[in-house]
Amino acid sequence: MGLIAPKAEALAARLGALTAQASLPEARARALDRVGASGLPHRRDEYWRYTDPASLVAPQAPKAAVFDPRDEAPLFDAIDRLKITFVDGVFAPDLSDDLTLAGVEISRLAAPAPWAEGAYGVLEALGQSPVARPLAALNTAFATDGVLIRVTGRAAKPVSLIYIHKSETSDAMLHHCVSLDPGAELTLLENGPAAARFNKVLEVEVADGARFHHIRAQGRDHERRAVTHIFARLGAKSLFKSFTLSANGILTRNEAVITFAGDEARAHVAGAAMGDGAFHHDDTVFITHGAVACESRQVFKKVLKHGAVGVFQGKILVKPGAQKTDGYQISQSLLLDEDSQFLAKPELEIYADDVKCSHGSTSGAIDETALYYLRSRGVPKRRAQSLLVLAFLADSIAEIEDEAIAEDIRARLESWLERHED
Amino acid sequence: MLEIKNLHVKLEAEDKQILKGVDLKIGAGEVHAIMGPNGSGKSTLSYVLSGREGYEVTEGEATLDGVDLLEMEPEERAAAGLFLAFQYPVEIPGVGNMVFLRTALNAQRKARGEEEISAGDFLKLVREKAKTLKIDAEMLKRPVNVGFSGGEKKRNEILQMAILEPKMCILDETDSGLDVDAMKLVSEGVNALRSEGRSFLVITHYQRLLDHIKPDVVHIMAAGRIIKTGGPELALEVENNGYADLLEGVV
Numbered sequence: 001m002g003l004i005a006p007k008a009e010a011l012a013a014r015l016g017a018l019t020a021q022a023s024l025p026e027a028r029a030r031a032l033d034r035v036g037a038s039g040l041p042h043r044r045d046e047y048w049r050y051t052d053p054a055s056l057v058a059p060q061a062p063k064a065a066v067f068d069p070r071d072e073a074p075l076f077d078a079i080d081r082l083k084i085t086f087v088d089g090v091f092a093p094d095l096s097d098d099l100t101l102a103g104v105e106i107s108r109l110a111a112p113a114p115w116a117e118g119a120y121g122v123l124e125a126l127g128q129s130p131v132a133r134p135l136a137a138l139n140t141a142f143a144t145d146g147v148l149i150r151v152t153g154r155a156a157k158p159v160s161l162i163y164i165h166k167s168e169t170s171d172a173m174l175h176h177c178v179s180l181d182p183g184a185e186l187t188l189l190e191n192g193p194a195a196a197r198f199n200k201v202l203e204v205e206v207a208d209g210a211r212f213h214h215i216r217a218q219g220r221d222h223e224r225r226a227v228t229h230i231f232a233r234l235g236a237k238s239l240f241k242s243f244t245l246s247a248n249g250i251l252t253r254n255e256a257v258i259t260f261a262g263d264e265a266r267a268h269v270a271g272a273a274m275g276d277g278a279f280h281h282d283d284t285v286f287i288t289h290g291a292v293a294c295e296s297r298q299v300f301k302k303v304l305k306h307g308a309v310g311v312f313q314g315k316i317l318v319k320p321g322a323q324k325t326d327g328y329q330i331s332q333s334l335l336l337d338e339d340s341q342f343l344a345k346p347e348l349e350i351y352a353d354d355v356k357c358s359h360g361s362t363s364g365a366i367d368e369t370a371l372y373y374l375r376s377r378g379v380p381k382r383r384a385q386s387l388l389v390l391a392f393l394a395d396s397i398a399e400i401e402d403e404a405i406a407e408d409i410r411a412r413l414e415s416w417l418e419r420h421e422d
Numbered sequence: 423m424l425e426i427k428n429l430h431v432k433l434e435a436e437d438k439q440i441l442k443g444v445d446l447k448i449g450a451g452e453v454h455a456i457m458g459p460n461g462s463g464k465s466t467l468s469y470v471l472s473g474r475e476g477y478e479v480t481e482g483e484a485t486l487d488g489v490d491l492l493e494m495e496p497e498e499r500a501a502a503g504l505f506l507a508f509q510y511p512v513e514i515p516g517v518g519n520m521v522f523l524r525t526a527l528n529a530q531r532k533a534r535g536e537e538e539i540s541a542g543d544f545l546k547l548v549r550e551k552a553k554t555l556k557i558d559a560e561m562l563k564r565p566v567n568v569g570f571s572g573g574e575k576k577r578n579e580i581l582q583m584a585i586l587e588p589k590m591c592i593l594d595e596t597d598s599g600l601d602v603d604a605m606k607l608v609s610e611g612v613n614a615l616r617s618e619g620r621s622f623l624v625i626t627h628y629q630r631l632l633d634h635i636k637p638d639v640v641h642i643m644a645a646g647r648i649i650k651t652g653g654p655e656l657a658l659e660v661e662n663n664g665y666a667d668l669l670e671g672v673v
Contacts, residue, residue, distance in 0.1 A: 368475065373512035374522070376472050377582060378500035378530035387525065391516025391565075 007039035010057060014040060017059035018142045023112050027121040031140035034125065038132035047131055050311040050343045051253055051282040056135060056227045061171035061197030064223035067248070072415060074162075075191045075217050076408055081160035082106075084147055088165060088195050089172025091145050095162070103153035104186065109146040109175060116148045119177045123203040123231035127257040131286065136229040136255070139201045143175035146201075151184040151210070158187035163194030165221055170195035177203045180210035182235070187402065188212070193219025193249070198226040208235035208262055214242040215405050217412060218249060222278065225251040230269075236262030236291070243400050245409050246273040246281055247416045253282040260287075260294040260322070270299040270399035274413065275308030275340075276420045282311035283331075289317065289355075293324035301396045302333045303389055304340035305420070312361070315347040322352045329359040334392045336366065386417040423621045424448040424471075424590050429482035431463075431470050440466045442646035443482070448590070448639075451618040455632055456625045457657060458643035459665045464625045465509060467643075468594045472506040473499050486590055500526075501533035505588035507579040509595040514566040519578070522566050523548060523585055530586060551584040555611050573604035580611040591615070592623045597631040609634030629661035644669050 003011065021028060040057040041048045055062050084106075085095035091108060099106040107113040112120070121140040127133060149159060161176070172195035180186060184207070194200070206212050218226060226249060232240050246252055258267045273281045287296045302310035312331035333342035344361040366388055374384035390413060397413075400406040424446070431441040440463045448454050458464050470477050471484060473496035484491045486502055494502065514522070528538040539547070552562060555577050567575050576596055583591055593612065597605050612622070612635050624635055632640070632654065640656040641648045642665070650656065650668055660668070 367514075370512050370514045372474050372496060373508070373514070374517075374526070375496035376474075376500055376506055376508075377522070377526035377586065378497050378533065379522075379526050380497050380529055380533075381495065383525065383529065384497075387517050387522075388514070391514060394516035 003039040007042065010040050010042070011035065013059045014057055014138070021142060021144060023109055024116060024120050028141045030125065031121050031137045034128055034137035035134050035141060038128070038134045038137070040134050040138070047284070050313070051280060053135070053253070055225055055251060056197070056199070056253070061169060061195070062225065063168045064165070064196035064221055064225065064250070065168060066165055067193070067219070067221040069220070075412055076160055076189050076405070079158065079404060079408070081158040081189060083160050083162055085162040085164060086145065086172070086174060086194065088167050088170035089144060089174055089198070092164070101159070102156040103151060103184070104155045104159065105150040105152065106159070107148045109143060109148060112148055113150065115150055115179065116177060119148070119179055119203065119205065120175070123205065123233055124201055124229070126233070126259070127229070127231045133229060133255060133257070135199060135227050136201050136231070139173050139175055139199050139229070143173045143201065146175040146177070149176070149178045149186070151178065151180040151186045153184055155186040158189050160189040163190070163192030163198070163219065165193040165195055165219065165224060168196055171197045173199045175201045178212065179205045180207055180212055182207040183209045185211040186213070188214045189405070190216035191219065193221040193224040194226070196224060198224065198228070200226070200228045202228070202230045204230065204232040204240065206232060206234045206238040206240050209237050210235065211239040212241070213401060215400055215409070216243070217245040217409065218252060220248040220416070222248045223250050225249070227253045228255065230256045232256070232258045232267065234258070234260050234262060234265040234267055234294070236264060238262065238265045240267040241399060241401065242269045243396065244271040245412065246271065247412065248275070248279065249281065250278050251280050253284065255284045256286070258287045258296070260289050260291045263292040264294065265291065266295045268297040268299070268399050270396040271301070272393045272396045272413065273302040273310060274416050275302070275304050275310065277306040277308060279304070279308035280311070281309070282313070284313040286315045287317065287327065288319065289322040289325040289327065290319045291322060294322070295326040296328070297399070298329040298331070299396045299399055300331045301393050302342060303336065303392065304333055304342060305336035307339040309340065310342040312344045312346070314359070315349065316357055316359070318350040318352050318355050318357065320351040323354040325352060325355040325357065327355070327357040331361045332392070333363045334366065334389060335363055382421050386414065389417060390414070423450045423452070424484070424486055424623070426484045427482050429470070429484060430480045431466060431477050432480055434476050434478045440646055441470070444646070444648055446641065446648060448621045448623060450621060452639065453616070453622040453624065453635065453637045454639045454641060455637040455657060456623065456641045456643050457627065457660055459669070462643045463646040464643055465594055468506050468592045468625060471592060472496060472504060497529065498533070500586070500588070501530045503589035505583050505586060505591045507583060507591065507593045507596050509598060511567050511575040511579050513568045515568050517566050519562050519564060519566050520548065523582065526582070527585055547585060551581055554614065555581050555584070556607060557581055572599035573601065576600060576604065576608050577611070580608055584611065584615060589620050590623070591620065592625070594625045595627065596624070597626055597628060605631065606634060629657040632657045642668055
């Protein structure tokens with residue numbers, strides 16, 4: 001089946017601006033076929049109804065000014081971690097640690113370890129059904145670099161991917177694969193805006209009894225654009241936890257596609273997004289319960305002001321036979337003025353009869369009574385508002401298990417609030 | 423200490439006059455009680471003094487040690503030494519009680535040009551005050567008033583008062599929802615704070631609270647005005663005869 005003319009033209013234009021990559025040619029060829037079959041997203045596509053992908057699919061990345069962090073320490077600075085740095089999407093060996101770590105094998109996509117043959121693009125391909133995710137397939141086909149992390153035991157310390165944005169016109173595409181052996185454990189940190197435009201895919205295979213923690217902060221460049229996908233498959237009794245902090249960014253689309261393949265596993269995805277002004281932030285989550293007695297949690301909070309827009313599309317699909325499923329989804333926005341908006345589309349699709357699934361979505365303003373109460377005790381208005389914003393976000397941050405990391409995220413939120421008091 | 427002259431207040435949202443000329447003068451170290459039927463304006467008076475939004479002062483003034491209260495933001499009034507113990511303490515999910523108390527105390531200190539209290543000294547202070555109010559450490563760890571019983575919320579108000587050490591304390595129906603034991607505990611907490619430099623305005627429906635917190639002066643409020651002022655015996659009179667006799671000719 002061919003694409004309609006406008007889609008075919010858009011795809012041809014985009015492909016014309018990309019360079020073929022040498023590594024893993026077969027997986028890339030298959031991915032290119034997937035893109036060819038679906039075409040690139042367009043705002044008329046139902047899945048992109050609330051977020052216009054035009055600037056994400058355009059052949060050239062729109063310019064994005066680099067953010068000035070002033071004298072602020074970088075995120076996760078005090079945490080002992082293995083650092084791997086990319087500048088505008090290009091691996092920076094001088095800013096990275098040696099890629100050896102007990103319990104972990106790390107290689108780069110540019111020179112992949114043999115196991116990557118059977119992993120690269122596999123979960124992304126599975127994630128194309130029932131909804132096509134062409135920007136992820138495009139990434140598999142053309143990603144210039146990334147890391148391939150095989151976790152054989154308990155990682156001695158977190159692996160930290162640092163994305164530095166230096167060029168106002170950079171257009172980066174990175175693809176990472178993480179494979180956790182049975183019982184293995186890894187914490188993966190990601191932070192930074194990466195580029196003017198960033199397309200990133202993270203595939204995570206969590207074997208039986210393995211535990212994966214993911215905490216990322218997407219950088220505060222106001223004009224940066226990002227489309228990211230996480231594809232995860234969970235074995236029996238495994239754990240997957242992912243938290244994302246997004247403060248600023250003109251356009252962000254974060255998709256998480258999680259599938260339970262083994263019984264009694266747990267997956268928690270959470271996000272805290274703060275937007276002021278030109279900010280469009282979209283969390284799109286698809287969780288498939290394909291096994292018995294698994295637990296999924298989606299906790300997404302957005303703080304919006306001065307016309308910022310928040311989007312949440314969250315789906316829980318419970319397949320036939322996935323009994324004892326426990327699915328929960330909450331998406332909430334705190335609108336700090338009347339110009340901002342929050343669009344939510346929660347969905348449940350259930351084909352098993354012994355399940356517990358719930359979802360909720362709310363939009364609200366700062367609680368004036370709470371604000372008055374705090375002020376009546378002497379807390380200045382700005383500080384009281386910040387306390388209430390942090391309180392609003394608390395449930396999502398609570399999904400971070402490591403207290404030192406959570407504290408870092410909280411500090412970052414406070415500093416954002418200080419910069420955006422008006 | 424607190425001086426209110428001819429205070430007229432209406433609701434901002436509707437054209438409804440609530441206070442219609444309140445006069446009240448509380449000297450340093452004095453305890454005054456205001457009693458009155460529902461809707462007489464007692465709570466409105468406490469809200470207006472503490473700076474809650476939604477009320478418009480149309481006439482009159484209120485000063486604390488000669489400083490105009492009505493021109494100040496709520497946090498400035500707190501730093502100036504005013505404290506309102508809420509009738510319905512507000513639950514704030516996500517804000518820890520300790521963080522709240524410490525933020526409030528340090529903000530007030532800062533506003534007064536004093537040094538902030540250290541974490542260690544603060545912890546010691548809270549533990550000591552909490553102990554006398556029988557507030558356990560578990561309660562302090564929870565978010566502000568979340569999951570607290572009615573009695574715990576009121577005790578938490580008094581704890582805040584004990585830590586912030588205001589000079590003018592307004593207690594808005596602090597006895598509502600309390601059983602006899604809890605009322606005694608709360609009253610003891612208040613009495614422990616009584617001092618020469620600290621004044622109290624106790625708003626209540628019932629005389630029983632005034633058995634525990636003995637007032638120097640009792641005012642009866644009705645239809646937005648103070649209609650009668652007397653000694654503690656006035657409270658007993660209300661308890662025995664109700665408000666009917668006093669209200670004759672008012673409204």
